[in-house]
Amino acid sequence: MIATEKMINEPAPATWDVARIREEFPVLGQTVNGRPLVYLDNAASSQVPRVVIERGSRYLQEEHSNIHRGVHYLSQHATTAYEAAREKIKRFINAPDVKECIFVRGTTEGINLVAQSYGRKFIGEGDEILVSQMEHHSNILPWQMIAEEKGAVTRMIPMNERGELIIDEYENMLNERTKMVAVAHVSNSLGTVNPIKEMTATAHKFGVPVCVDAAQSVPHFPVDVQDLDCDFFVFSGHKMFGPTGSGVVYGKRKWLDAMPPYQTGGGMIRTVSFEGSTFAPIPEKFEAGTPAIAAGIGLGAAVDYINSIDFEAAAAYEHELLDYATERLAAIPGVRIIGTAAKKASVLSFTVENVHPHDIGTIVDQSGIAVRAGHHCAQPVMQFFDVPATARASFAFYNTREEVDKLADAVQKVIEVFA
Numbered sequence: 001m002i003a004t005e006k007m008i009n010e011p012a013p014a015t016w017d018v019a020r021i022r023e024e025f026p027v028l029g030q031t032v033n034g035r036p037l038v039y040l041d042n043a044a045s046s047q048v049p050r051v052v053i054e055r056g057s058r059y060l061q062e063e064h065s066n067i068h069r070g071v072h073y074l075s076q077h078a079t080t081a082y083e084a085a086r087e088k089i090k091r092f093i094n095a096p097d098v099k100e101c102i103f104v105r106g107t108t109e110g111i112n113l114v115a116q117s118y119g120r121k122f123i124g125e126g127d128e129i130l131v132s133q134m135e136h137h138s139n140i141l142p143w144q145m146i147a148e149e150k151g152a153v154t155r156m157i158p159m160n161e162r163g164e165l166i167i168d169e170y171e172n173m174l175n176e177r178t179k180m181v182a183v184a185h186v187s188n189s190l191g192t193v194n195p196i197k198e199m200t201a202t203a204h205k206f207g208v209p210v211c212v213d214a215a216q217s218v219p220h221f222p223v224d225v226q227d228l229d230c231d232f233f234v235f236s237g238h239k240m241f242g243p244t245g246s247g248v249v250y251g252k253r254k255w256l257d258a259m260p261p262y263q264t265g266g267g268m269i270r271t272v273s274f275e276g277s278t279f280a281p282i283p284e285k286f287e288a289g290t291p292a293i294a295a296g297i298g299l300g301a302a303v304d305y306i307n308s309i310d311f312e313a314a315a316a317y318e319h320e321l322l323d324y325a326t327e328r329l330a331a332i333p334g335v336r337i338i339g340t341a342a343k344k345a346s347v348l349s350f351t352v353e354n355v356h357p358h359d360i361g362t363i364v365d366q367s368g369i370a371v372r373a374g375h376h377c378a379q380p381v382m383q384f385f386d387v388p389a390t391a392r393a394s395f396a397f398y399n400t401r402e403e404v405d406k407l408a409d410a411v412q413k414v415i416e417v418f419a
């Protein structure tokens with residue numbers, strides 16, 4: 001190819017300086033069982049950069065106070081910091097309105113909020129809720145509960161042998177009784193990236209809203225709720241380099257305004273009397289009681305952190321790492337990769353012939369390698385692939401090819417131990 005002037009003038013493509021990035025995560029510098037920690041359990045919880053730790057600690061040391069209530073300096077200061085975090089989240093997911101961003105303690109609480117509140121108002125006898133086969137239990141059980149309460153049913157959107165949703169079947173399942181589609185953006189047990197934008201467009205043809213479990217997407221690539229056009233988008237702070245106890249429900253105003261409160265109590269009312277009470281507008285309507293203030297402010301700092309790096313470059317780097325890890329593990333005789341979708345992010349689930357995944361987890365831990373072993377709160381996925389559990393390595397942009405090599409060597413050792 002002949003280089004044009006524009007190409008010559010373009011900056012070189014950004015490279016990912018993983019060594020520099022790792023320095024920002026204090027946890028990664030330690031040894032475990034005498035070996036440098038290899039942290040590959042990011043789908044369960046990601047690590048926290050120094051700036052987020054420092055922001056949380058500064059809040060506790062200098063700013064702690066209850067929010068939205070006091071007229072004194074500290075309360076106003078804390079309120080400003082908390083609401084600034086909400087504004088950061090709005091921009092991070094490109095929500096149209098900051099009031100559509102509700103703070104919760106995590107994805108689990110968020111989906112329960114949507115299921116209970118939306119369900120109480122909009123789901124009735126004989127209605128159907130479509131839930132994908134690859135969901136985390138957090139995006140199955142809240143829908144089963146509300147379906148049971150209302151005399152509705154949950155129907156499973158099936159997947160194929162690669163762990164991809166069968167979109168033709170999904171489209172055939174939608175009908176006038178469908179009241180919700182609940183689907184993960186990225187599967188925590190398989191890594192599959194689902195075609196949310198297309199699935200949402202199809203659901204909307206039937207007037208059906210879509211609730212996206214985004215717990216495993218927001219840490220791995222940029223998201224845009226307006227582009228996806230989904231109705232609800234729920235995620236946890238602790239999987240996106242923020243603190244535990246933080247999370248968000250984004251919901252379109254048209255739904256949130258019409259939905260009843262999920263929990264009631266202080267901070268979410270307009271008037272209270274024994275004759276009857278009225279509620280504050282969104283987001284307060286869904287935020288009863290004192291929230292996790294430090295966690296919310298910390299989540300804002302995590303968003304700042306993600307904005308401070310080249311997130312697109314991070315996603316591309318991480319994707320290469322996943323491909324490399326898949327190649328290395330698939331080449332080991334006796335290893336079976338569970339989840340081979342064309343579009344994947346972060347997650348590599350696998351089994352080793354004649355070895356229980358818990359034994360894999362325990363043995364690789366002796367080499368300082370943290371992976372997850374179990375059903376990953378996705379028992380229907382385990383049933384589909386006819387395995388009791390899998391071992392799961394899940395990557396973040398601070399992991400390295402050397403760490404992948406260590407994992408491959410440790411898995412090889414597992415096989416030797418059980419030979």
Ligand SMILES: Cc1ncc(COP(=O)(O)O)c(C=O)c1O
Binds near residue numbers: 043
């Ligand atoms: C896809 C998915 N949904 C929901 C959850 C639940 O998140 P949390 O435990 O933060 O509420 C998880 C956690 O692993 C997850 O991976």
